[in-house]
Amino acid sequence: xxxxxxTEACLARIDRLDRTLNAFITLTPDRALAAARRAEGEITxxxxxxxxxxxxxxxxxxxxxxxxxxxxxxxxxxxxVPAKDAGVVRRLHEAGxxxxxxxxxxxFAYAAIHSDYGPPRNPWNLDRFTGGSSxxxxxxxxxxxxxxxxxxxxGGSIRNPAAHCGIVGLKPTYGLVSRAGVVPLAWSLDHAxxxxxxxxxxxxxxxxxxxxxxADPTSIVPTTGDAGALPPLEASAPALRSLRLGAVxxxxxxxxxxxxxxxxREAVRVLQPLVAEVEEVTLPMLxxxxxxxxxxxxxxxxxxxxxxxxxxxxxxxPIVRERLQAGLAIPAVQYLQAQRVRRAAVLEFDKxxxxxxxxxxxxxxxxxxxIPAGDAVHSSEVLRRRIVPTAPFNLLGLxxxxxxxxxxxxxxxxxxxxxGRSGEDRLVLAAAHLYEQSAGWWTRxxxxx
Amino acid sequence: MAAETIDGPSVKAFVIAAMxxxxxxADDETLARVLPLAETTLADGPRLTxxxxxxxxxxxHPGRPGAW
Numbered sequence: 001x002x003x004x005x006x007t008e009a010c011l012a013r014i015d016r017l018d019r020t021l022n023a024f025i026t027l028t029p030d031r032a033l034a035a036a037r038r039a040e041g042e043i044t045x046x047x048x049x050x051x052x053x054x055x056x057x058x059x060x061x062x063x064x065x066x067x068x069x070x071x072x073x074x075x076x077x078x079x080x081v082p083a084k085d086a087g088v089v090r091r092l093h094e095a096g097x098x099x100x101x102x103x104x105x106x107x108f109a110y111a112a113i114h115s116d117y118g119p120p121r122n123p124w125n126l127d128r129f130t131g132g133s134s135x136x137x138x139x140x141x142x143x144x145x146x147x148x149x150x151x152x153x154x155g156g157s158i159r160n161p162a163a164h165c166g167i168v169g170l171k172p173t174y175g176l177v178s179r180a181g182v183v184p185l186a187w188s189l190d191h192a193x194x195x196x197x198x199x200x201x202x203x204x205x206x207x208x209x210x211x212x213x214x215a216d217p218t219s220i221v222p223t224t225g226d227a228g229a230l231p232p233l234e235a236s237a238p239a240l241r242s243l244r245l246g247a248v249x250x251x252x253x254x255x256x257x258x259x260x261x262x263x264x265r266e267a268v269r270v271l272q273p274l275v276a277e278v279e280e281v282t283l284p285m286l287x288x289x290x291x292x293x294x295x296x297x298x299x300x301x302x303x304x305x306x307x308x309x310x311x312x313x314x315x316x317x318p319i320v321r322e323r324l325q326a327g328l329a330i331p332a333v334q335y336l337q338a339q340r341v342r343r344a345a346v347l348e349f350d351k352x353x354x355x356x357x358x359x360x361x362x363x364x365x366x367x368x369x370x371i372p373a374g375d376a377v378h379s380s381e382v383l384r385r386r387i388v389p390t391a392p393f394n395l396l397g398l399x400x401x402x403x404x405x406x407x408x409x410x411x412x413x414x415x416x417x418x419x420g421r422s423g424e425d426r427l428v429l430a431a432a433h434l435y436e437q438s439a440g441w442w443t444r445x446x447x448x449x
Numbered sequence: 450m451a452a453e454t455i456d457g458p459s460v461k462a463f464v465i466a467a468m469x470x471x472x473x474x475a476d477d478e479t480l481a482r483v484l485p486l487a488e489t490t491l492a493d494g495p496r497l498t499x500x501x502x503x504x505x506x507x508x509x510h511p512g513r514p515g516a517w
Contacts, residue, residue: 288500
């Protein structure tokens with residue numbers, strides 16, 4: 001198929017299915033078709049830009065897009081039309097991607113979908129939520145509305161919807177993907193990354209998204225072996241045979257539902273003969289990291305939104321407003337102690353990851369929950385529990401991917417999380433690819449039509 | 450992953466003060482929603498302090514790569 005044909009096919013599928021899935025906030029069909037025609041002309045003329053050239057994708061609606069409104073899933077920014085693209089969006093344009101539109105998300109990537117937009121629905125079961133905060137990204141990719149999407153992840157917001165929607169989602173090493181022009185939730189925890197139907201597609205997206213950006217002060221130069229026009233993931237297979245995997249199981253057993261735990265155990269059994277060694281490990285300082293994450297996330301988010309909260313509190317959804325208000329009361333000393341805990345945890349994980357190459361654990365504790373009521377308020381304990389499997393790796397800045405590893409007893413997807421050392425994103429993806437190709441779950445599609 | 454418990458009335462007074470200093474209204478309805486999360490988060494303070502009590506590792510400069 002040509003870029004124009006595949007773009008038209010995606011737009012037709014969006015037209016058929018998105019009234020149900022509610023994945024998009026803003027569609028840009030004219031821009032998409034113009035980009036597709038441009039790509040088709042360039043490819044025909046022999047100017048192929050790479051594997052993303054002419055491929056239809058979509059953006060979480062907190063990546064600034066020049067001339068296209070960027071709502072952050074909020075009423076506050078409902079009519080904001082940025083003057084220029086986010087760094088990642090610019091890179092995706094340069095790679096020749098066709099951008100179909102902007103995707104639904106939790107308000108400001110924080111906690112809940114605003115009632116102005118309504119929740120996206122999980123393609124595997126329309127009564128279930130997609131997870132969040134990259135909710136529309138999960139629904140759009142799983143529903144086959146686009147071939148990949150961008151997401152952001154502050155405590156699990158790429159990996160959680162990826163797991164719940166049965167797709168692949170990578171939170172890269174902190175700084176690998178620029179956040180310039182991406183509306184922040186919590187600066188020191190925010191990561192941007194790819195979401196796609198397969199690990200290879202996620203790697204193609206990451207190759208385009210990653211790279212140094214002077215507009216992001218935390219941006220890093222990818223080292224050889226990270227992202228960026230690399231050989232196929234299969235090329236890493238020989239190196240994977242010498243890997244030592246650390247399986248996190250007993251430590252999380254009490255929190256993890258029986259069917260999710262069983263699927264993750266089965267996934268580890270699939271990987272066992274393909275690597276050198278699997279041993280059970282315990283994550284150091286887990287309770288302290290969860291406490292530090294909450295302190296840092298609430299404080300940074302409230303700092304970012306403080307002025308808007310004072311002027312337009314009523315325009316936030318109730319759950320986000322409540323979290324922002326709670327964050328105002330965090331003492332500066334507690335925030336700094338949390339950053340010290342973070343530093344201590346980084347050193348502890350350096351020791352852990354000297355003994356094993358990768359960690360494997362569930363991406364979520366349970367299957368996708370029912371669609372929440374409009375302003376349902378979850379208890380503080382529920383909120384804390386949800387982020388435990390993912391947020392530590394935001395605190396640590398380590399690369400972590402969720403790859404589908406089967407289904408719960410009620411037929412909902414389960415995600416296996418694979419975590420690596422800082423800068424070893426490519427190894428994380430290669431291991432996920434090895435598992436994916438061995439297990440074969442990626443061939444399943446949700447029964448939408 | 451439960452937080453420790455701390456004295457509720459003290460937290461309420463602290464949260465009201467913090468919200469007012471930030472220019473945000475702290476009416477009863479708002480406080481009823483905000484206090485459980487604020488209490489849980491503030492209760493993390495002692496745990497974080499204990500975890501750092503023997504740490505001599507310096508923090509990075511904020512805004513520099515590797516600042517986490």
